[in-house]
Amino acid sequence: MKTLRRIGLYAGLTFAALTFIYPFLWMASTTFKPPSEVGTLALIPDQITLDNYRTMWARAPFGRALVNSTLVATTITLAVLVFGSMTAYAMARLRFRGRPALNAATLALLLVPGQLTLIPLYTLIVQLGWIDTYAALIVPYLFNPTAILMLRQFFLQIPQSLIDAARMDGMSELRILFTIFWPLSKPVLSIVAIFTFMGSWNEVLWPLLVVRDQQLMTLPQLLTVFALGGGAGSVGVSLASAMVLVVPVVFAYMFLQRNFIESMAGAGIKG
């Protein structure tokens, strides 16, 4: 009876795991199939071809989009880490006028749904003349309230004696932050880095609004436009373009899955 239940449990787990993994495997294998084989369930094509990738690469600037996505996500992540830490350090450890108000405003922002500010932000970008610029993709994301609150929470737990000793040695606040606080904060920094990078990497609604020039499109946007505009022309080509977005993520995920889960689950809950 007990072994029977265990077998049932593992059968159930395997079935569930297959539902999550199989579609991605099918997608990967389909990109290597010639059009005649696309409809088959088989994971290993009879005839392996790179035509889908060649077509995809020739028809739309996916190399450029890969560079754009990497540039945008990396810049935003670095900014959120560096500027976010500076802000969080001030909010956690320095007394200054307006600090309570800043804390309250940051907390309140978590309750505002993005759709409320989407259009005013868009008109602001238009008025700044930032349509079809990297600035439009990057600047509105330079600070992240969720990240600031997480960093602040962590910084609050670091002993005051460390700050006092460093100040006695004549260290500036910035040096205290980056040489004393940062090394102690690696767990929270990695959590913030992953969800910020992934959020930017996967974002599609905002780029669809502020970028029209194909050369400036990020991967998810170009992918969407390519699939919808009929540029792909076939299932294999369309899925091959999706692979450019997925493969780096899946690689990173395989090595850092524990950090990914902690980060992306934590960010959604927002403490």
Place this chain on the structure above:
Amino acid sequence: MRAEQRSGSLLAAPYTAFLLLFAAYPIVFALVLVFLQWDLVTAPSFAGFANVRLLANDGRFWRAVGNTFVFLSIHVPLQIVTALALALALNRQLVLRSFWRAAFFLPVVISGAVVAILWSNLYATDVGLINKLLVRVGLAPVPWLTDPLTAMPAIAVMVTWKNVGFYVIIYLAGLQYIPRSCQEAIEIEGASSWQRFRHLTLPMLLPQTILVITLSTINGFQLFIEPYVMTGGGPLRRTYSVVLYLYTNAFSYQKMGYAATIGVALALIIGAVVLIQRRVIGKADAL
């Protein structure tokens, strides 16, 4: 002390400026836009309550709101049941526990745009994987995304599939807080595993269930890329979502005032629905 005051203000200054320009201003301007008509080319003009009146009588908008409720009525219960089931399965002594967890979480890290493109192909009527499987076991193929009755449920199932790993983690965290002593006590009393689930696990997980309901509801109201990619809002506008309608008004019709009005209305609807849900659950809990 004065030095601390100064470095504090200095370090917080960029963030303060950012908040003013990219948070405070857009929130205030959203409320201003409700009363404006603006195509971004000519100067904005005062429109009084025209946008509000239009919204109140706009069948397309209310259709989108209705569609969202159809989506939520499938998505939220399904999300709770699947996440809870997988979390309970994971919350045991398992071989390869972290592998199973990682597998369930995989779709969460993949872009919604990719998932939508992938599932358009899985759902395709003639060549889709799902219909191929149905035909193989002797059933008739279903036009998932082209039949007005099945399109929104199909999208709801897909979104549930994409997000379930996230909610599994929430439930797993909750399961760790159920004290061992309670579990042992109820076992000694001779409770069956169903009774244990019904009278210990489920009530103890109520905070997590509320969180799942709230987050999946908010997420449902923000549905955009899935109908944008998979159906374009069709068939018969049955998958048109509020954000898709907002996007269309801003991007295709250049109606900034009206699009902002939809955004404000959406924020209010989300707030109201989440509050009502909490009230109802709070009452049920008190019983």
